Amino acid sequence: MERTGSGDLEAALAGVRAFVLDADGVLMYRGAPIPGSPEATVELHRRGIPYRVVTNFSSAHRSSLAAFFGKATGLTVDPNEIITAAWAAAAYTAAHHSGAPLLVLAAPDALREWAGQEVLTPAEADARPEPVAAVVIGDAGDDLSFANLDIAFRQLRNGAEFVAMHRNPWWMTPKGFTLDAGSVVAGLEFALGRRAVICGKPSPVVFRQAVAELRAELAGRPDGSGGPRLRAADVAMVGDDPRADIAAARRVGLRGFLVLTGKVTPAEAARSVVRTDGVARDLAEIVAALP
Numbered sequence: 001m002e003r004t005g006s007g008d009l010e011a012a013l014a015g016v017r018a019f020v021l022d023a024d025g026v027l028m029y030r031g032a033p034i035p036g037s038p039e040a041t042v043e044l045h046r047r048g049i050p051y052r053v054v055t056n057f058s059s060a061h062r063s064s065l066a067a068f069f070g071k072a073t074g075l076t077v078d079p080n081e082i083i084t085a086a087w088a089a090a091a092y093t094a095a096h097h098s099g100a101p102l103l104v105l106a107a108p109d110a111l112r113e114w115a116g117q118e119v120l121t122p123a124e125a126d127a128r129p130e131p132v133a134a135v136v137i138g139d140a141g142d143d144l145s146f147a148n149l150d151i152a153f154r155q156l157r158n159g160a161e162f163v164a165m166h167r168n169p170w171w172m173t174p175k176g177f178t179l180d181a182g183s184v185v186a187g188l189e190f191a192l193g194r195r196a197v198i199c200g201k202p203s204p205v206v207f208r209q210a211v212a213e214l215r216a217e218l219a220g221r222p223d224g225s226g227g228p229r230l231r232a233a234d235v236a237m238v239g240d241d242p243r244a245d246i247a248a249a250r251r252v253g254l255r256g257f258l259v260l261t262g263k264v265t266p267a268e269a270a271r272s273v274v275r276t277d278g279v280a281r282d283l284a285e286i287v288a289a290l291p
């Protein structure tokens with residue numbers, strides 16, 4: 001894929017009215033802000049262009065993540081501008097299983113995303129004659145125990161909908177390579193012979209959620225100043241992963257812009273076969289090229 005010239009980038013961004021921003025590799029890298037990215041989000045605010053930060057990080061509530069981003073960047077970060085895989089999964093169960101009992105294996109902080117929904121403990125779910133409406137598997141750490149997964153399996157085998165935050169097999173923590181919840185999801189899929197609905201990236205669920213929130217935000221502006229109904233094609237996804245960010249967003253109809261501040265080097269970007277709407281050095285270059 002070609003590195004986009006600044007004129008090309010400007011043309012590729014024409015008509016963009018909202019953004020979906022990946023966190024790791026776009027705003028932050030190895031826990032520190034990427035130079036120019038905090039200022040770029042301030043510029044989007046100044047111009048009244050809404051955005052959502054979309055991340056598969058799912059062991060914390062959005063307010064905890066906002067506090068973390070805020071501390072790292074010195075900015076005030078609104079939790080409602082963040083969509084984690086946990087929040088996307090909570091929005092999914094709220095939309096599809098409103099008022100019905102759920103089994104959610106998630107970290108306690110992330111579990112707060114289900115406030116107002118009927119979440120049972122594994123023991124409560126196991127004691128019922130009927131299965132819960134849906135089982136959600138997330139980053140529950142030690143709560144992804146054999147006993148809990150066995151209960152989850154039984155609920156799923158008896159007809160609960162299988163929902164997962166993501167299918168990431170492993171990630172890096174201070175311990176080094178660390179098993180991620182996606183490997184457990186794959187194990188349950190194997191045992192059940194059916195696939196989970198994935199809510200985080202690269203699933204369409206999380207991108208549709210982002211577009212819906214951005215559409216509602218613009219529609220809610222006074223006196224119609226938010227403009228006509230937002231279309232997916234009016235939204236630009238900025239990410240550092242050609243497949244999980246760019247290809248996945250483009251499948252749902254968003255535009256996809258690759259930045260070189262994360263996973264891929266300029267040489268790898270040039271070799272990638274994934275189609276993009278543009279390639280930029282960083283988020284700052286994209287925001288500066290907005291018409």
Ligand SMILES: [Mg+2]
Pocket residue numbers: 022023024025026239240241262
């Ligand atoms: Mg990333």
